Amino acid sequence: MAVTTSTPPDTQEPAAPPEPRRQKRSAANVWLGVVAWIVGIAFFFPVFWMVLTSFKQETDAYTTTPKIIFEPTLEQYEGVFSAGVGPYLVNSVIATVFSTLLVLLLGIPAAFAVSLRPVKKTQDVLFFFISTKMLPVVAVIVPIYVVVNQIGMLDNIWTLVVLYTGMNLPIAVWMMRSFFLEVPGELLEQASIDGAPLWRTLREIVLPIISPGIFATALICVIFAWNEFFFAVNLTAANAGTVPVFLVGFITSEGLYWAQLSAAATMAALPVVIAGWVAQNKLVQGLSFGAVK
Amino acid sequence: MTATLEERPAAPENAGGKPAIDKAEGWRRRGPLLPALIFTIIVTQIPFILTLYYSLQSWNLVRPGSQEFVWFSNYGDVFADSQFRTVALNTVIMTLGSVLIAVVLGLLLALLLNRQFAGRGIVRTLLITPFLITPVAAALLWKTVLLDPTLGLINFVLTPFGGSGTEWISQFPLASVMAALIWQWTPFMMLLLLAGLQSMPTDQLEAARVDGASAWSTFRELTLPHLRRFIELGVVLGTIYLVNIFDQVYMMTQGGPGVASANLPFYIYQRAFLGFDIGQSAAMGVVVVILTLIAANFALRLIFRSFSGEQEAA
Amino acid sequence: MAEVVFDQASRIYTPGAKPAVDRLDLTVADGDLVVLVGPSGSGKSTALRMLAGLEPIDAGSVRIDGRDVVDVPSKDRDIAMVFQNYALYPSKTVAENMAFPLKMRGMDKDERAQRVRQAAEMLGLTEYLDRKPKALSGGQRQRVAMGRAIVREPQVFLMDEPLSNLDAKMRVQTRAQIAEMQNRLEVSTVYVTHDQVEAMTMGDKVAVLANGQLQQYATPPELYDRPKNAFVAGFIGSPAMNLLDLPRSSSGVTLGGVEIPLPRDVSDAAGSRDKLTIGIRPEDWVLESTDADSSTVVKAVVDVVEELGSESYLYAHLADDTSTSVVVRGPGRVKVRFGDPIAVRPNPDALHVFDAETGERLP
Numbered sequence: 001m002a003v004t005t006s007t008p009p010d011t012q013e014p015a016a017p018p019e020p021r022r023q024k025r026s027a028a029n030v031w032l033g034v035v036a037w038i039v040g041i042a043f044f045f046p047v048f049w050m051v052l053t054s055f056k057q058e059t060d061a062y063t064t065t066p067k068i069i070f071e072p073t074l075e076q077y078e079g080v081f082s083a084g085v086g087p088y089l090v091n092s093v094i095a096t097v098f099s100t101l102l103v104l105l106l107g108i109p110a111a112f113a114v115s116l117r118p119v120k121k122t123q124d125v126l127f128f129f130i131s132t133k134m135l136p137v138v139a140v141i142v143p144i145y146v147v148v149n150q151i152g153m154l155d156n157i158w159t160l161v162v163l164y165t166g167m168n169l170p171i172a173v174w175m176m177r178s179f180f181l182e183v184p185g186e187l188l189e190q191a192s193i194d195g196a197p198l199w200r201t202l203r204e205i206v207l208p209i210i211s212p213g214i215f216a217t218a219l220i221c222v223i224f225a226w227n228e229f230f231f232a233v234n235l236t237a238a239n240a241g242t243v244p245v246f247l248v249g250f251i252t253s254e255g256l257y258w259a260q261l262s263a264a265a266t267m268a269a270l271p272v273v274i275a276g277w278v279a280q281n282k283l284v285q286g287l288s289f290g291a292v293k
Numbered sequence: 294m295t296a297t298l299e300e301r302p303a304a305p306e307n308a309g310g311k312p313a314i315d316k317a318e319g320w321r322r323r324g325p326l327l328p329a330l331i332f333t334i335i336v337t338q339i340p341f342i343l344t345l346y347y348s349l350q351s352w353n354l355v356r357p358g359s360q361e362f363v364w365f366s367n368y369g370d371v372f373a374d375s376q377f378r379t380v381a382l383n384t385v386i387m388t389l390g391s392v393l394i395a396v397v398l399g400l401l402l403a404l405l406l407n408r409q410f411a412g413r414g415i416v417r418t419l420l421i422t423p424f425l426i427t428p429v430a431a432a433l434l435w436k437t438v439l440l441d442p443t444l445g446l447i448n449f450v451l452t453p454f455g456g457s458g459t460e461w462i463s464q465f466p467l468a469s470v471m472a473a474l475i476w477q478w479t480p481f482m483m484l485l486l487l488a489g490l491q492s493m494p495t496d497q498l499e500a501a502r503v504d505g506a507s508a509w510s511t512f513r514e515l516t517l518p519h520l521r522r523f524i525e526l527g528v529v530l531g532t533i534y535l536v537n538i539f540d541q542v543y544m545m546t547q548g549g550p551g552v553a554s555a556n557l558p559f560y561i562y563q564r565a566f567l568g569f570d571i572g573q574s575a576a577m578g579v580v581v582v583i584l585t586l587i588a589a590n591f592a593l594r595l596i597f598r599s600f601s602g603e604q605e606a607a
Numbered sequence: 608m609a610e611v612v613f614d615q616a617s618r619i620y621t622p623g624a625k626p627a628v629d630r631l632d633l634t635v636a637d638g639d640l641v642v643l644v645g646p647s648g649s650g651k652s653t654a655l656r657m658l659a660g661l662e663p664i665d666a667g668s669v670r671i672d673g674r675d676v677v678d679v680p681s682k683d684r685d686i687a688m689v690f691q692n693y694a695l696y697p698s699k700t701v702a703e704n705m706a707f708p709l710k711m712r713g714m715d716k717d718e719r720a721q722r723v724r725q726a727a728e729m730l731g732l733t734e735y736l737d738r739k740p741k742a743l744s745g746g747q748r749q750r751v752a753m754g755r756a757i758v759r760e761p762q763v764f765l766m767d768e769p770l771s772n773l774d775a776k777m778r779v780q781t782r783a784q785i786a787e788m789q790n791r792l793e794v795s796t797v798y799v800t801h802d803q804v805e806a807m808t809m810g811d812k813v814a815v816l817a818n819g820q821l822q823q824y825a826t827p828p829e830l831y832d833r834p835k836n837a838f839v840a841g842f843i844g845s846p847a848m849n850l851l852d853l854p855r856s857s858s859g860v861t862l863g864g865v866e867i868p869l870p871r872d873v874s875d876a877a878g879s880r881d882k883l884t885i886g887i888r889p890e891d892w893v894l895e896s897t898d899a900d901s902s903t904v905v906k907a908v909v910d911v912v913e914e915l916g917s918e919s920y921l922y923a924h925l926a927d928d929t930s931t932s933v934v935v936r937g938p939g940r941v942k943v944r945f946g947d948p949i950a951v952r953p954n955p956d957a958l959h960v961f962d963a964e965t966g967e968r969l970p
Contacts, residue, residue: 029408029409029410030410032405032408032410033408033410033411033412033413035405036402036405036406036408036410036413036416037410037412037416039402039405039416039420040415040416040417040419040420041419043419043420043422043423043476043479043480044419044420044422044423046423046434046435046438046439046446046476047422047423047426047434049438049446050430050434050438053438062444063444065449066446066449106328106329106332107329109325109326109328109329110325110326110328110329110330112325113322113323113324113325113326114326117322118322119319119322119323125326125330128330128333129333131589132333132337132338133533134533134585134586134588134589135337135341135582135585136536136537136557136558136578136581136582136585137537137539137558138537138539138557138558138561138562138577138578138581139341139344139578139579139581139582140337140340140341140344140578141561141562141565141578142343142344142347142561142565142571142574142575142578143339143340143341143343143344143347143575144340145565145566146343146347146571147340147343162336163336165332165336166332166333166336166337169329169332169333170333173329184692184694186690186691186692186693186694187694187696189659189661189681189688189690189694190688190690190694190696191696192660192661192680192681192682193659193660193661193681193682193686193687193688193708194682194707194708194711195681195682195683195708195711195712196682196707196711200711204696204698204699205696205698208697208698209697209698223425226427227427227428227429229427229428229429229539229540229543230537230539230540230558230562233543234562234566243427244427244428244429244430244540247427247429247430247433248429248543248544251433251544258437258438258444261433261437262438265427265430265433265434266430268427268429268430269425269426269427269430269431272425272426272427273422273425273426275425276421276422276424276425277418277421277422277425280417280418280421280484283421283424283481283484284481284484284485284488287481287485287530287534288485288526288530291526292485292488292489292523292526293488293492
């Protein structure tokens with residue numbers, strides 16, 4: 001069914017089932033729940049340790065027996081800032097925000113065109129988009145470097161904005177297409193009978209339905225753009241470097257200062273971790289080009 | 294599906310228009326698509342055509358004026374390069390090994406998380422965090438905090454078992470990189486397979502319970518076949534993303550010692566940006582594309598299958 | 608208010624293939640409620656959507672109030688439609704949903720509010736005006752969809768299976784409400800359903816469609832009493848009419864060794880055909896004593912008894928021809944059960960006779 005109507009609210013919640021019979025089942029569930037918690041904590045532990053270390057003094061961080069109890073300090077974060085992370089953060093923000101805006105600007109109309117008003121070649125276009133994601137970046141880095149060098153755009157943040165847009169656009173089109181397709185066709189027909197012009201239908205009826213999807217798409221673009229390293233390391237230097245590039249330079253110079261490294265890594269990872277937590281329900285939909293909901 | 298819906302064509306393209314969309318309408322419909330299409334062609338396709346062109350040239354950036362047309366000799370050099378063969382093999386091991394292990398672990402985690410227990414949402418959030426961490430930061434984390442021979446957590450945990458002092462990164466470079474990759478990609482597989490498990494129609498499971506199937510046979514006879522599509526999709530998507538891995542290799546081992554842990558993206562990077570050999574790195578890029586095309590062929594088919602399945606449902 | 612005319616209207620999805628709607632001729636008189644009914648794939652929804660402007664009219668024409676609307680977009684046809692899934696705008700409240708078509712037509716705010724208030728009162732929605740659709744029950748949503756159609760005061764209402772998402776009790780209740788409201792507003796209405804009970808109870812006239820073609824267009828009693836062909840005969844009525852292919856005899860046809868005489872005009876029309884399709888409604892059998900002479904009654908064996916309280920239906924097969932089954936209406940509290948013999952005789956005045964090949968009614 002294209003259209004689903006959720007159950008009316010006046011249906012009563014079923015009464016709680018009688019307890020005793022479920023005991024055996026829930027005992028197993030409790031144990032497996034404990035296992036799940038242990039595994040979850042194990043997976044998360046390195047991240048936790050990184051954050052913890054970032055609040056340590058170097059002497060507390062650099063011990064053969066890991067220290068859990070220590071006096072927390074913000075010194076390491078100050079150190080990262082005085083090492084000059086500022087401009088790199090600004091570059092990362094510019095690259096991420098502008099590429100994401102550009103993706104939405106180009107992608108929303110495209111997704112609309114391929115989903116709600118398809119023409120004959122629509123499928124070909126869709127598969128062209130997806131095929132570009134399968135083209136390895138290494139196969140294009142050489143000419144991109146040569147061309148960018150020739151037009152004098154090396155070490156320029158707008159170069160990254162353009163490349164990140166190209167990198168994220170196919171994913172965004174596919175993902176938003178799947179959200180557009182969830183809009184019931186009857187609604188659009190009703191709107192056309194009601195006499196709403198196309199742009200009003202889009203703004204007043206379609207957009208409110210798909211805006212959570214667009215938001216999730218934007219977050220996924222943010223994650224990819226913020227984390228991108230290959231283009232950044234090859235096409236930028238002192239002026240347009242992003243946070244991952246800063247991190248690399250920082251390691252080479254501060255190799256032995258674990259606490260400060262942890263602070264830098266935490267700062268690099270924090271924005272996208274939060275974005276990812278918010279978008280976690282739609283992550284798979286984005287990465288699988290909308291094939292999985 | 295109810296009776297009346299079946300009468301209608303699935304595609305909404307018949308709504309409110311003539312059967313043959315006239316030319317102006319066709320362009321009006323195509324119009325919104327064009328900016329994105331043109332942009333993507335410029336940013337992704339033109340560089341690739343240039344790669345093809347460069348791959349036929351002998352051109353080293355540090356020797357200006359050295360550019361000349363050499364037909365396929367770059368390709369000959371690439372295949373004669375024994376390091377390239379090692380690196381190609383590394384790439385296959387790294388990609389498929391990480392993907393398969395991540396899928397298996399992801400399946401186990403997905404099965405765990407598909408049950409009701411207290412704090413399930415929190416556990417899921419904890420589990421996906423490794424996937425979100427900036428790869429460069431994650432690699433850094435593995436290289437120092439986890440795998441450092443004297444101060445790393447892994448050796449600390451292994452000390453009681455007499456396993457301390459292992460120089461993970463230099464003794465097992467490829468495995469170390471793969472460990473970091475698996476740690477990052479298992480959560481993705483888990484999310485994908487969890488979505489698969491949750492899309493399983495509950496009436497089927499209930500029917501199996503009524504039919505007296507055991508938990509194991511329900512899993513094998515119903516759940517696994519249902520998950521098959523998701524597992525395949527996970528393998529294919531993981532392959533496509535991981536074949537391009539660069540950050541972890543660059544951060545953790547620089548491909549070393551020698552080329553023991555180098556994969557194709559890293560090797561090409563070395564050739565292009567440390568060796569400045571444009572022609573050869575372009576030729577290697579083309580080879581990678583051909584290899585990827587083989588994998589992508591499967592991917593496209595899989596996604597197309599999901600895609601057309603969805604069309605039927607619409 | 609207007610007359611709606613389908614004039615040889617056709618919808619052809621793929622040229623060369625069988626049309627989804629094939630040269631439909633239909634006139635909906637001003638103020639009538641006409642039901643399009645048929646099995647799935649019959650073209651009833653497509654026909655409605657052609658009238659709505661959601662499907663193109665590939666051949667022929669459709670006229671509303673004398674105006675050919677083939678090239679008129681939906682919004683200018685002065686129609687309102689109620690969809691199967693109601694198509695309520697999820698981001699708008701009930702009041703906003705109902706006011707939306709008026710707003711799109713540039714009606715000023717006060718008048719909009721007044722019309723919405725009136726419609727809401729009529730439908731008992733006043734207290735829900737500020738709610739979003741997802742906070743309503745199925746029946747309430749259905750009424751909002753109706754309300755949105757009413758406020759428009761259109762020339763024609765179109766309804767596409769508007770009751771199919773309601774539960775059985777709600778459906779019966781809403782059925783009456785719609786019929787009552789339509790009578791009061793006197794707006795011509797085209798109503799699509801696959802449910803023949805809905806069709807018979809609601810329609811001033813009913814159009815039966817199958818395979819894209821109009822089978823019969825008549826009032827409900829006429830459809831029941833004089834079905835134009837075997838398809839309509841089998842489609843209208845529940846349980847369905849018994850349709851039996853029977854060989855001719857000298858004065859009529861034979862069923863299970865019993866001679867059934869046909870009226871003069873029928874047997875004249877039947878001419879020299881050696882086989883006829885005879886239709887007998889379940890209530891047109893007379894139950895006889897099983898002792899009766901087997902040359903005057905048909906002997907059968909009961910398979911299933913459906914006891915409905917006030918009446919019962921006996922599903923049986925002929926004693927000397929197990930492949931022929933019949934449905935017979937009996938009194939309530941009937942004493943027979945599975946395996947019991949019964950004897951029946953068709954009421955000779957209530958026979959429907961069809962050509963065995965074409966299914967057309969004779970005469």
